[in-house]
Amino acid sequence: MKLTHIATALDATIEGDAAIEVDELAPLDGAGPRSLSFLSNPRYAPQLAQTGAAAVILGPDMEGPGCAVLRVADAYLAFAKALELFDRPVRPADGIDPRAHVADSARIGEGARIAPGVQIGEGVRIGARAQLHPGVVVYPDVAIGDDFTAHANVVIRERVRIGDRVTLAAGVALGGEGFGYIPLPGGGVQNVRQIGSVEIQDDVEIGANTTVDRAAIGVTRIEKGAKIDNLVMIAHGCRIGSEALIAAQTGLAGSTVVGSRAQLGGQVGAAGHLSIGADARVAAQSGVPNDVAPGAVVGGYPAMDVGLWRRVSAAVHKLPELLRRVRRLEKAMQGD
């Protein structure tokens, strides 16, 4: 690909040889004479001088290493655009494979690519240009919009509703029964049937092996543009706001509400029946027992203001020594 072509797509200025062609994007330390690389995280700045790249994408203040430079306002954003230029997505073959099983009453839109081994139940409706990879199972009465992609072995339970341009990674399970049980005083356990559903709005993306349970009544809802990573647990009745970002292995107990654009790090736990406000940020591994205010930045277990949490983190290893010092003070006082 010509560097000039890339520069146009990235809104970049070329410094150096504009006639260069590159074949691939590569990290600084893996780049060769046909590679385009980039630097945005200053952590990797020492790799810049040694890189073998033909060209690098750099932000305004960063000096080039001698090779050609694509100068941009925001190196990471420009890199994201470059990735789109080089992306070669794999799609199932055109049409509905005869080894897929589509129920008679299901309706599939135009341009579908349905792989062998896909199972689509009665009453299912899927919009245009769907891509269903092998082993995807869609239970009856599911409704899905246009431009849907489900990777291999995704499971979508009955009556789930999915919007346009949704992508589900391998092994995602949508719409399973929520975990509801009442231990009875005299022994035994009363099962709380979960008869609600799951609603996934437009532009949502969900990572591999993540599970989203259906509500006991009503819906578990993931709103427009939210992005959810791998192995996340969204329990029954949760509501995830638009453009929220939820990192891997985070778990939200029942009826947790996450506001728009909130960001949750990995392995966060929320106790359920609480609200994490819009634009809030929760540090990885935090435990959230109570509401988090909109825009708040919290961390720790239990979660607190992140600045305080950092000071607590810095102090916690002094605790054994602190005990000794207090004991010494107490002795000194008694000795008075």
Next chain:
Amino acid sequence: MKLTHIATALDATIEGDAAIEVDELAPLDGAGPRSLSFLSNPRYAPQLAQTGAAAVILGPDMEGPGCAVLRVADAYLAFAKALELFDRPVRPADGIDPRAHVADSARIGEGARIAPGVQIGEGVRIGARAQLHPGVVVYPDVAIGDDFTAHANVVIRERVRIGDRVTLAAGVALGGEGFGYIPLPGGGVQNVRQIGSVEIQDDVEIGANTTVDRAAIGVTRIEKGAKIDNLVMIAHGCRIGSEALIAAQTGLAGSTVVGSRAQLGGQVGAAGHLSIGADARVAAQSGVPNDVAPGAVVGGYPAMDVGLWRRVSAAVHKLPELLRRVRRLEKAMQGD
């Protein structure tokens, strides 16, 4: 459905118009003129006055909002029974689909519903009325009781034993090799083969994408009526007591013993080779390094008495300030 019919099933007294009919169960804030709703968590009491429900299920002391009331002793328990009335479970079609693959030596009981794409190995025995959704894989020599339900893409490895009325959610993996390796002093790793099995007793339910590994020798056992949520890890040789409840993303290392009716919150970790006593309760995200006494209620990392843990949680953010105060005391003492 007639309110009088529901009232009988729930053992409820009707206050208001007994002639009402409702079509659905709905949360207070999503209820309309054909909805039955309920209130049990006082957190949602403010929604009661505004609800558009035709009728609500209420416990003894709660004043009705003007609409009809189904008065019961325990609103949540009554709601659970109402859910059963409205549940419309989806089952695979009657019989064994010709696109399923059942090995010649497998024996399937009467009334089975086996979906396309199911794979059943040699020597498998399954009782009456089994429901196997698409993509379920049963390895050879598995024995399963009556009224078994496996949702799509469940995997059951060789020789696993399963009782009656067991339900497995999508993507559950039972009977994988436990994680056993011995790093050798001179380099290299000795694999510890896992030749035991998994035993799932009657009335157990397991959530989506949960994994239960087989024991090195003997069995990993989940006893009668235990309920396990999504994305839980039960390692080799664990024993989960009857009617224990284990919430999502909890992980139990090898040979953990959980007593009957114990309740573990989400994201709990147990260190293995330890015992959590009967009726014990472990708060979400706790780390359990040692035995927990029967009936104990613990929380935190490392887990301690939950009352103490709450006080520690309330105190931990004062730690940086405490350091300053002790420093001040030390200076004052020196200044004496």
Next chain:
Amino acid sequence: MKLTHIATALDATIEGDAAIEVDELAPLDGAGPRSLSFLSNPRYAPQLAQTGAAAVILGPDMEGPGCAVLRVADAYLAFAKALELFDRPVRPADGIDPRAHVADSARIGEGARIAPGVQIGEGVRIGARAQLHPGVVVYPDVAIGDDFTAHANVVIRERVRIGDRVTLAAGVALGGEGFGYIPLPGGGVQNVRQIGSVEIQDDVEIGANTTVDRAAIGVTRIEKGAKIDNLVMIAHGCRIGSEALIAAQTGLAGSTVVGSRAQLGGQVGAAGHLSIGADARVAAQSGVPNDVAPGAVVGGYPAMDVGLWRRVSAAVHKLPELLRRVRRLEKAMQGD
């Protein structure tokens, strides 16, 4: 199996009746007159006297319970070898099942065992003696070495590279898009396409439902002999060193580097863009925000030296009392 045969394989000395035959390996408390058992964890020593085993494997210093003894240098290592003798692994039937779907351009080596319902994409290359259980999905252009085993419903995305003697447990998902999004200042989210791949080297084993995401550019790499447990998350761009051991539910954020032979306990979280050195050990549930030195042993949240962490753990429950004591000291000082 004759005890003499086992003794030879284990390099053991027989004490007692060498003519004994045993049928199975069993734990001390589940052993009968045809069982061979063992003791290595001193925690289970009290079970030794009561065991009904025909013979037990014991290390040098342990007195036998009266039955035959296989005396060895290291009881756990000898037990691991005994497990190999008794292992009866289940394999798919010989050959490529006609109900599997292998793309025309795929190349499968000799001795393959490919089960019904397996899907292999265009351009895939797989070496000799592959075992693919039902429901395995291999996307196009994947390259796999010899002696590969994939259990049911494994998903391998396009262009992933896998070495020799690799085993993937049920539900593993390799090569999904990494979680990369840039929230835009004016609203909206820029998707960071992930066009790199995953490389799994020789002798790696990966547990059930674990996910390994592909890198944005370059590869996510798991090096020779590393062993990864169930439900682990390896994010885009990570590098896991040779013979590293990673226990269940651990999550590594993007570009984490784990050194050779490092051991990570269960539910560990690493913040990404950091390095855990060779031979380091990280205690279960730890949170790793920064680099860990080679050989270091750390624990806690945030992770610190494990000895210090044990003292902090022992002190943390004294925090509420410490607050009271400092308050008392302050009052006493003021009262001076």
